[in-house]
Amino acid sequence: MTTSAAPPDPASIRAAFAAALARFDRGAPVWLLGHFDADGLAATAILARALRAAGWSVRTRIVGRGETPWGAAMGAELAEERLGGLVICDLGVRGTLPTAAHTIIIDHHVPLATPDGATVISGYGARPVPTTSLLAFWCAGALIDPEEMLWLAAIGLIGDMAEGAGFAEMARARRYGVTALREAAALVNAPRRTAAADASPALALLLTADGPKAITAGEGPDARALRAARDEVKAALDAARRIPPRVRDGVALISFASPCQIHPLLAQQWRGRLRSEIVVAANAGYRPGWVHFAARTARALDLVSWLAERRPPGAGDEYGSGHKAASGGALSVPDWNGFVRALGFGAEAEVTA
Ligand SMILES: [Mn+2]
Structure with missing residues (x-):
């Protein structure tokens, strides 16, 4: 949907998302599948918050270490559920789909194939390439005014090393504090590198927090779990560096x-x-x-x-x-x-x- 070397077009991305949502069944929950890194988790949180604010029922499912949305296991898991529609975030684009429900794929990696029956919202090929979280932020504009979730888009941009890519949203997000945003992105990215690889505390925080400082300075169990994850990874890395x-x-x-x-x-x-x-x-x-x-x-x-x-x-x-x-x-x-x-x-x- 984007042509080579052209900048991404937020208005057409928002319109594509709105058109795809119109094909969802509002009588059943929308399922959001998201990659377990900062960009995928931030994108999942943005869409979950926007959909809920607009009155939709939502289920989130982190796709973690050793998992893929494209195989038989995910197909069997989703076959047990009622889906009003499916959104797959930051997990690539393949030629197959895990369910017959209408599916929106939001991604920025090299697409390997174009699946039939899905709406693909890809940043790949645009210059600069928007991260999945930034695409999700633009999509959320089809449901609500997403500006208070700008910091979530910034966490995905920083997590995928696109902080310096020149996006206006990143510049606007500086009001949250660049240091806090960078530290929050590092904390959200920590669980996927631990032995347990459980990113659920990170998503829980992104779904509820009002800014990066609720993650960096939070005292609840989820914020503590992220700091413990960061410490575990740091200790392992310090040992390996010797x-x-x-x-x-x-x-x-x-x-x-x-x-x-x-x-x-x-x-x-x-x-x-x-x-x-x-x-x-x-x-x-x-x-x-x-x-x-x-x-x-x-x-x-x-x-x-x-x-x-x-x-x-x-x-x-x-x-x-x-x-x-x-x-x-x-x-x-x-x-x-x-x-x-x-x-x-x-x-x-x-x-x-
Ligand atoms: Mn990404």
Whole structure:
């Protein structure tokens, strides 16, 4: 719906959302499925609050670690429910849908296919690319005046590193305090990296709070849970940062085992210090039998093709997607060990299952 290099058009996005809502059945709840990062949670909260304020009945469902809205499991789960309509936030665009109810997909990632029977509201291809939370903020304008939820859109923008993309909404949101917004975004993003990966306290706060300070300085159980999540991730990251990289032939490998999803953070940090290496942070403790890894580089090369040239036989969809400077994946232990051997590392770099 957006053309190449054109700025996004909030009015047409709002109109598309209004037209799709008109196809929903108001006699049953609207279901909102949202990704469990700051952008997905903020988008879910914006739409839930706007729909409820406009008199709709709403159910929220966080789609968390290891889950997808596109598979048979979600289809079976939703088949148990009465749906007036479905909105899927920040979870990509695929060729399939989990339910026959009318579906609105709000997203900003590269769409893999266009599903029949859905309204797709995508920021992909616009310049700058709006995050899902900002798209949701524009959509909410079809129901209410969303201005008091501007800070929620800002949390998604900051969480997806679009704070400096030039959106007027981000500039307007500065009235909430940039420091508070950034800290709230970090707190909302913390649970998905913990061992339990339970983002429900984050969504609960975003659904009820009146601003970022209710998250950063809140004293209720949900705000405390976010601070505990941040502390858990920080402790795991501090421990992993003490592990020295092994360097072979332009690859710096950091091997560790943690139930926390810290491998992307660790790779990003080492990338700043090892400017002439490909940094690979490998986590053997995230999922039993697997090595999850993040690859980052400051070198002028394309990591997606670098990984494709070294693709192990059992590698799945998770392997080697992303961007030319930020990729990664998950490999079974035997595939991982073959991968590091092919990179020139010895037995000391292999994982014992
Ligand atoms: Mn996003």
